[in-house]
Amino acid sequence: MAGxxxxxxxxxxxxxxxxxxxLAVLALASPAPAEGAPKPRRIASLxxxxxxxxxxxGARERLVSxxxxxxxxSSSALAEEARGLRLNRGRAEEILPLAPDLVLAGxxxxxxxxxxxxxxxxxxxxxxxxxxxxxxxxxIETLAGAIGEEAKGRRMIARFREALARLIRDASPPPxxxxxxxxxxxxxxxxxxxxxxxxxxxxxxFANGAAGLGxxxxxxxxxxxxxxxxxxxxxxxxxxVEHPSLAGGFIRHPALERAFAGxxxxxxxxxxxxxxxxxxxxxxxxxxxxxxxxxxxxxxxRR
Amino acid sequence: MSALPQxxxxxxxxxxxxxxxxxxxxxxxxxxxxxxxxxxxGIGPAEIGMREVWAALTGAGTDASRIIILEVRLPRAILxxxxxxxxGLAGAALQGFLRNPLAEPGxxxxxxxxxxxxxxxxxxxxxxxxxxxxxxxGIAGAVIGVGLLQVLAGRGGSALTLILAxxxxxxxxxxxxxxxxxxxxxxxxALEIVxxxxxxxxxRSFAHVWLALPFMAVGWxxxxxxxxxxxxxxxxxxxxxxxxFPVGDVRARLVLGTALSVGAxxxxxxxxxxLGLVVPHLLRPFVAHRPGALLxxxxxxxxxxxxxxxxxxxxxxxxxxxxxxxxxxxxxxxxFLWLIIAYRRRLP
Amino acid sequence: xxxxxASGLTASGLTVALDGTDILRDVSLAxxxxxxxxxIGPNGAGKTTLLRALVGAIPHRAGAVTLDGRAIMDLPPxxxxxxxxxxxxxxxxxxxxxxxxxxxxxxxPHRPSWQGPGARDREAVLGALRACDALHFAARPVNRLxxxxxxxxxxxxxxxxxxxxxxxxxxxAGLDPAHGLQVMDxxAARAAAGLGxxxxxxxLTMAARNxxxxxxxxxxxxxxxxxxxDVLSARNLERHYGIAAHAxxxxxxxFLVPLARTGETEEP
Numbered sequence: 001m002a003g004x005x006x007x008x009x010x011x012x013x014x015x016x017x018x019x020x021x022x023l024a025v026l027a028l029a030s031p032a033p034a035e036g037a038p039k040p041r042r043i044a045s046l047x048x049x050x051x052x053x054x055x056x057x058g059a060r061e062r063l064v065s066x067x068x069x070x071x072x073x074s075s076s077a078l079a080e081e082a083r084g085l086r087l088n089r090g091r092a093e094e095i096l097p098l099a100p101d102l103v104l105a106g107x108x109x110x111x112x113x114x115x116x117x118x119x120x121x122x123x124x125x126x127x128x129x130x131x132x133x134x135x136x137x138x139x140i141e142t143l144a145g146a147i148g149e150e151a152k153g154r155r156m157i158a159r160f161r162e163a164l165a166r167l168i169r170d171a172s173p174p175p176x177x178x179x180x181x182x183x184x185x186x187x188x189x190x191x192x193x194x195x196x197x198x199x200x201x202x203x204x205x206f207a208n209g210a211a212g213l214g215x216x217x218x219x220x221x222x223x224x225x226x227x228x229x230x231x232x233x234x235x236x237x238x239x240x241v242e243h244p245s246l247a248g249g250f251i252r253h254p255a256l257e258r259a260f261a262g263x264x265x266x267x268x269x270x271x272x273x274x275x276x277x278x279x280x281x282x283x284x285x286x287x288x289x290x291x292x293x294x295x296x297x298x299x300x301x302r303r
Numbered sequence: 304m305s306a307l308p309q310x311x312x313x314x315x316x317x318x319x320x321x322x323x324x325x326x327x328x329x330x331x332x333x334x335x336x337x338x339x340x341x342x343x344x345g346i347g348p349a350e351i352g353m354r355e356v357w358a359a360l361t362g363a364g365t366d367a368s369r370i371i372i373l374e375v376r377l378p379r380a381i382l383x384x385x386x387x388x389x390x391g392l393a394g395a396a397l398q399g400f401l402r403n404p405l406a407e408p409g410x411x412x413x414x415x416x417x418x419x420x421x422x423x424x425x426x427x428x429x430x431x432x433x434x435x436x437x438x439x440x441g442i443a444g445a446v447i448g449v450g451l452l453q454v455l456a457g458r459g460g461s462a463l464t465l466i467l468a469x470x471x472x473x474x475x476x477x478x479x480x481x482x483x484x485x486x487x488x489x490x491x492x493a494l495e496i497v498x499x500x501x502x503x504x505x506x507r508s509f510a511h512v513w514l515a516l517p518f519m520a521v522g523w524x525x526x527x528x529x530x531x532x533x534x535x536x537x538x539x540x541x542x543x544x545x546x547x548f549p550v551g552d553v554r555a556r557l558v559l560g561t562a563l564s565v566g567a568x569x570x571x572x573x574x575x576x577x578l579g580l581v582v583p584h585l586l587r588p589f590v591a592h593r594p595g596a597l598l599x600x601x602x603x604x605x606x607x608x609x610x611x612x613x614x615x616x617x618x619x620x621x622x623x624x625x626x627x628x629x630x631x632x633x634x635x636x637x638x639f640l641w642l643i644i645a646y647r648r649r650l651p
Numbered sequence: 652x653x654x655x656x657a658s659g660l661t662a663s664g665l666t667v668a669l670d671g672t673d674i675l676r677d678v679s680l681a682x683x684x685x686x687x688x689x690x691i692g693p694n695g696a697g698k699t700t701l702l703r704a705l706v707g708a709i710p711h712r713a714g715a716v717t718l719d720g721r722a723i724m725d726l727p728p729x730x731x732x733x734x735x736x737x738x739x740x741x742x743x744x745x746x747x748x749x750x751x752x753x754x755x756x757x758x759x760p761h762r763p764s765w766q767g768p769g770a771r772d773r774e775a776v777l778g779a780l781r782a783c784d785a786l787h788f789a790a791r792p793v794n795r796l797x798x799x800x801x802x803x804x805x806x807x808x809x810x811x812x813x814x815x816x817x818x819x820x821x822x823x824a825g826l827d828p829a830h831g832l833q834v835m836d837x838x839a840a841r842a843a844a845g846l847g848x849x850x851x852x853x854x855l856t857m858a859a860r861n862x863x864x865x866x867x868x869x870x871x872x873x874x875x876x877x878x879x880x881d882v883l884s885a886r887n888l889e890r891h892y893g894i895a896a897h898a899x900x901x902x903x904x905x906f907l908v909p910l911a912r913t914g915e916t917e918e919p
Contacts, residue, residue, distance in 0.1 A: 074490075186491060222622045223375055223506050228349035230367050243489035244431045246498055254508045255374035259367065402745040531764050535756060537746055538808070541708040541739050546812075547732030547760045592746040592792070 039148030040102035040123070044095040046088065046113065047106035048075055049275035050127050050143060054104065055081050056277060057140075057149045057156065064098045074239035077271050077279050092116045102146060130276025132199045137161060139276055160278045164203075167281065171288045173205040179232035179294055181287070182209030184221065184256075185270065186238070186247035192216035197237075197273055200280055204287030206233065223250070227259045233290055234260040240269045263297060266290050325596070328589045332603035336384070339610045343380045344372060346614050348622040378509045383613045384606040385512070386504070386572045389519055389564040391605020392598060394579020396526045399533035399594030400557050403462050404584065405642060408565045409576030411465060412472025413448045417562075417569035418499045419476045419483070420444020426487035438518050441570030445562035448472055462646070501628030502573035504613050515567040522564025523602070525556045530595035537594065575627050577635020578605055578612075584642070659683040660705065660735065660816045660847060664714035667697075667704045674700045676871045677714070680849075684815060687838065687848040689862030689879070691855065693892055696868040698851040699740055702818045705849065706737040718816075732760035736814035740821045740851075742805050747792040750804045754779055754789075757811030779807040782837045784830070798825050806834060816847040823857065835861045855896070859883055859905040867891060879905065889913050 044065045045051045051070035054063060055078045063085055069075040070082040088094040092113045095103065100122065105114050107128045117124050125146040127139050137157040144153020181201050183190050191197040192215040198208050209231040210219065226234070236251050256265075266286065273283045344356050351359070351368050358364035359372035394407040408414050424430045424440030455468035480499055484492045532553040535543040540550045569575075582604040583597055590596035609627075612634075616625040660682045667675040674697045682688045690698050703709045705716055707723050716723050723731055736757070744753055757779070758772040768776075780786045783803040793801060802825055809817055822838070823831040835857055842848050852858045858865055858879060865882040867875040869891045875882045888896050896909045 220623070222348045222624075224347045224349035224371050225622060227367050227371050227375070239490075243487065243492075244425055244428050245487070245489035245491040246425075246495045247491035248489070250506055253374075253506060254510065255370050258374055259370045528764075531759060535759055537744050537748065537753070537756065538742050538805070539739060541703055541706070542737060542742060544708040545706045545732060545735065545737030546756065547728040549728060587746075591752060592748045593752060594746060
């Protein structure tokens with residue numbers, strides 16, 4: 001109890017100094033911390049996407065906690081690297097005792113936690129969900145600035161932009177109608193236009209089948225609609241490690257197997273594109289390959 | 304032997320009429336079943352007209368509609384028939400044996416314990432390693448549920464004791480099912496409790512049909528042999544024994560038949576209640592209240608009612624269907640209430 | 652009676668326990684075809700248990716029940732059912748089947764499972780209904796019968812079996828005097844035609860008038876057995892029923908009217 005008060009006291013003193021920075025960060029939503037501000041040494045991350053970005057920026061030794069999802073290979077591409085770190089479930093009382101000098105959060109579920117932490121004068125940086133490809137470099141910049149790795153961040157952004165441009169240029173979509181791709185996850189959950197996955201599908205040169213069915217964001221599609229929509233490519237988003245459930249059965253339904261045999265079906269792990277990180281380039285690359293293969297098959301069929 | 308003069312049989316015209324009514328029951332139910340089965344194939348989020356349905360069934364039609372009809376709607380309808388027949392038959396058999404009009408697999412806890420057994424095998428990965436584990440888990444759960452019921456309600460259980468025991472078993476099984484789902488490693492598990500408690504035929508495939516059919520068929524076979532014994536049991540166990548029916552053996556066949564069929568049905572479709580209660584009641588007047596004659600009509604009637612319910616869940620919000628248990632509870636709940644009121648005098 | 656009789660329905664040394672306690676101890680009796688054996692005794696003596704054990708519905712711990720020398724458990728169930736009929740006490744039909752259908756249940760042991768009722772079955776059912784004066788409500792559902800009517804229909808069911816032996820537990824309970832007499836006359840007629848009858852009775856006059864032999868059961872043991880006049884002695888009535896009664900004859904038939912309690916019953 002006493003120790004907690006001491007920790008809180010020390011943190012409060014630190015917090016006062018960081019509060020001004022935090023307020024500026026939140027207000028501008030595009031943080032560029034004052035030059036010469038000390039790097040945060042005790043970073044707590046409450047969001048699996050910020051977890052992975054921090055790890056990618058090489059700041060692992062300054063992390064005091066990441067979410068439990070970061071260590072789960074189904075949700076995180078960096079599960080190996082997250083091993084050994086203290087895992088949290090996104091709750092304030094888990095990370096307060098760790099006396100973080102920076103808390104990273106997403107703008108989704110943890111809002112009450114964020115509000116609590118802010119009220120307790122912690123420095124909180126909210127990194128919003130990436131909805132377009134352009135959000136990715138912006139989020140990297142926000143995060144890199146918050147943790148004091150601006151240079152690494154700039155390098156990562158440059159690499160990302162270069163690789164993306166190269167992919168799109170080499171793919172060079174031919175004239176004519178775009179093939180239609182439909183993304184389906186366990187239980188038929190699919191993403192429409194206003195989502196990162198929608199942006200990725202569009203970048204690879206596909207038209208998003210979900211948009212054609214009137215879905216924006218995340219929606220649920222019954223099996224019959226998926227088959228009836230008859231997209232050129234069915235993208236199955238599955239978890240890398242599948243624990244048994246009824247939802248998993250949806251993706252493996254015999255009707256889907258029959259309707260989209262062979263090259264018309266591609267499986268991409270959920271963690272590759274759940275977060276706005278440079279890893280999405282891998283998904284774009286695979287989709288571009290799939291599109292090429294479909295085009296080749298169509299040409300062969302026509303001959 | 305007494306040499307009494309022969310009297311004329313009572314009211315031959317009336318007897319013929321009653322016999323005709325009974326004789327028409329099975330064919331009528333059969334025709335109804337086929338018709339509703341056909342309608343069921345035409346219902347779904349994808350717009351497929353009846354002509355196209357027929358084309359798909361005969362191998363013509365577009366690829367998409369053929370796959371939807373043959374791989375999505377057909378197994379669903381077949382499973383509906385199987386599960387409905389199971390619940391109707393088991394309900395009639397239980398009511399006949401327990402001499403209790405309030406008995407049915409859902410109310411007396413058999414479905415809930417079957418669901419627990421199935422959930423245990425599915426979410427712990429046992430069913431992934433050994434597919435038959437899923438229906439076998441449901442069956443094992445059902446057997447344990449019946450055993451627990453015997454312990455709680457005893458041999459000469461009154462209607463009230465039976466229902467109370469059923470409530471207890473259902474509550475325990477439901478709580479344990481929720482616990483297993485909360486602790487299961489899959490992130491989807493906790494939400495899937497709705498399926499297990501409310502039942503659904505959505506997204507079922509022929510895999511589920513083949514998985515459940517052998518067990519159900521054996522269960523049906525066992526229950527079908529109970530016709531005569533149930534008639535004899537109208538007068539109680541001692542009299543049935545005196546008429547040559549081994550009551551212990553009959554009970555064993557009832558338990559096993561119910562566990563096999565209801566266990567397998569619950570394993571692939573979740574818990575669907577009240578069907579086994581309603582169907583025998585609706586059909587009892589048509590078989591002159593004879594419990595043995597009620598078995599086969601209840602199976603057909605259960606299939607019809609199940610298909611009707613499965614059509615009804617898909618109609619209001621296409622693409623976002625209701626759970627079957629919601630519908631059967633909406634209909635069966637008030638029906639159950641009415642039954643209790645009607646039989647209130649007989650309950651101790 | 653000791654030893655196994657060569658013919659008839661016989662119990663020898665029967666001991667039956669229920670829930671751990673002995674209800675019947677070393678009971679032996681024999682009934683031949685055409686005989687009416689009355690089993691009497693105070694409440695709780697074990698009369699119902701005796702009848703249930705004789706038909707084999709409950710197992711016995713010791714002793715044997717035989718039919719013409721063969722143990723009844725060794726008989727094929729349907730044969731046993733055809734030869735020994737049972738009418739329980741307070742039977743109630745759960746379902747609203749017609750009287751005729753209920754009586755028809757008595758014919759079940761006479762045909763294999765897949766067969767429907769035949770002419771012989773219908774004949775037997777009608778005969779039983781007529782004998783019990785129940786023909787005029789044969790088509791009525793049993794839940795709409797009065798208590799007395801229901802008792803007669805249940806008896807008709809037992810008679811429809813046309814068995815060689817009938818075990819009837821309180822067959823005239825709840826019947827008005829006219830119907831009670833009628834039922835006993837029916838049973839007497841059947842006995843005269845060859846039916847062997849073991850009935851439990853509370854009405855001692857009926858027991859005295861209709862039974863060839865009486866067996867007095869008290870606390871699970873046979874206290875007395877023999878012709879009614881011997882068994883219904885004042886001493887037995889005092890010891891086992893705790894009553895004093897006035898016995899006499901009217902119209903050549905004996906009657907027995909309980910008069911007062913003597914407060915003396917035999918301690919075990």
